[in-house]
Amino acid sequence: MKAKLESLKALFDAEIKKVSSPTDLDELEIKFLGRKAGELTAVLRGLKNLPEDQRKEIGNFANQLRGEIENAITEIRNQLSGSQKIDRFFDLTLPGTELPNGHLHLMTKAIREITEIFERIGFNRVRYPEVEWDWYAFEALNMPGDHPARDEWETFFIDDKEIGPKGKRLLTPHTSSGQVREMERKELPIRMTNISKCYRRQSDISHAPMFHQFEGLMIDTDVTIAHLKGVLDYFAKQFFGPNRTARIRPYHFQFTEPSFEVDISCGLCEGKGCRMCKSGWLEIGGAGMVHPNVLKAGKIDPKKYSGFAFGWGVERCYLMKPGLSIPDIRELYQSDLRFLKQF
Numbered sequence: 001m002k003a004k005l006e007s008l009k010a011l012f013d014a015e016i017k018k019v020s021s022p023t024d025l026d027e028l029e030i031k032f033l034g035r036k037a038g039e040l041t042a043v044l045r046g047l048k049n050l051p052e053d054q055r056k057e058i059g060n061f062a063n064q065l066r067g068e069i070e071n072a073i074t075e076i077r078n079q080l081s082g083s084q085k086i087d088r089f090f091d092l093t094l095p096g097t098e099l100p101n102g103h104l105h106l107m108t109k110a111i112r113e114i115t116e117i118f119e120r121i122g123f124n125r126v127r128y129p130e131v132e133w134d135w136y137a138f139e140a141l142n143m144p145g146d147h148p149a150r151d152e153w154e155t156f157f158i159d160d161k162e163i164g165p166k167g168k169r170l171l172t173p174h175t176s177s178g179q180v181r182e183m184e185r186k187e188l189p190i191r192m193t194n195i196s197k198c199y200r201r202q203s204d205i206s207h208a209p210m211f212h213q214f215e216g217l218m219i220d221t222d223v224t225i226a227h228l229k230g231v232l233d234y235f236a237k238q239f240f241g242p243n244r245t246a247r248i249r250p251y252h253f254q255f256t257e258p259s260f261e262v263d264i265s266c267g268l269c270e271g272k273g274c275r276m277c278k279s280g281w282l283e284i285g286g287a288g289m290v291h292p293n294v295l296k297a298g299k300i301d302p303k304k305y306s307g308f309a310f311g312w313g314v315e316r317c318y319l320m321k322p323g324l325s326i327p328d329i330r331e332l333y334q335s336d337l338r339f340l341k342q343f
């Protein structure tokens with residue numbers, strides 16, 4: 001055994017002289033010290049089979065040899081890496097390569113901003129499925145299967161073989177589908193903002209098939225139109241600027257009664273009427289007092305509770321912000337960095 005170790009030592013001494021690159025050195029290290037097939041490793045493993053009187057002496061010798069081999073390898077490795085550094089000239093005075101600086105997508109920023117504005121008055125952001133049941137998107141919102149109002153939503157339906165108790169599946173065409181879901185999930189009172197992707201069969205400069213909407217819903221005892229108007233004015237000032245305000249105009253939606261369209265005063269003429277806005281007001285979305293049938297669908301007693309809701313497109317209200325000029329809403333989703341970098 002001792003003779004074997006001595007010949008290993010001689011072999012190592014001869015081979016290390018031939019090493020000229022880090023790869024050679026790695027190979028040598030594996031050959032002698034490798035965990036699986038290293039030659040010295042095999043000897044060290046065999047020590048336990050030796051008779052006791054030899055084990056100590058040979059063991060010491062073998063461990064000493066391992067130490068020598070390890071030191072020699074480390075030394076050569078340092079030499080090799082040292083010489084390589086000197087070969088490669090590195091000019092510290094050269095200017096560095098600038099890393100590209102990213103930022104959030106305009107819509108991500110918009111969603112965060114809207115979320116924060118409503119959080120300050122106690123509305124929590126929730127999210128509900130984008131692939132939704134007909135029940136939540138239409139039926140529970142007071143639009144039975146054959147109701148003509150459904151046509152306004154230009155919905156993508158999913159071609160399911162079997163239709164469940166909640167009707168067909170579809171890509172949600174508006175965030176109002178979160179209203180009854182929230183009523184089912186949460187104890188009263190409710191104050192939610194539901195911001196989500198929505199889908200409709202539409203595509204032109206002011207419509208994209210995938211877009212974002214955001215929905216506000218408040219339900220409690222004694223909620224009135226005055227509360228709705230207060231919240232809309234608050235939003236107008238926080239989002240568009242302190243001199244802006246909101247107004248509501250009578251309108252019709254199936255899921256609210258009474259229903260309104262919401263306008264924001266024009267930033268240029270402050271409601272007087274100018275060349276930009278004509279009437280002084282810019283239309284932003286819909287709102288109203290939650291219809292008793294919708295409350296009932298959410299298992300809430302309309303005699304005890306009332307609520308308001310409002311909803312509109314995130315893209316649209318962001319494009320109404322002063323200082324942004326986006327010629328085509330679809331550009332937002334083309335992932336063209338030359339366009340997106342501007343914002």
Ligand code: DAH
Pocket residue numbers: 173174175176215216253255256285286287288289309310311312
């Ligand atoms: N869901 C409506 C749409 O997509 C917008 C809307 C109107 C939301 C009235 C509401 C509401 O909450 O009360 O056009």
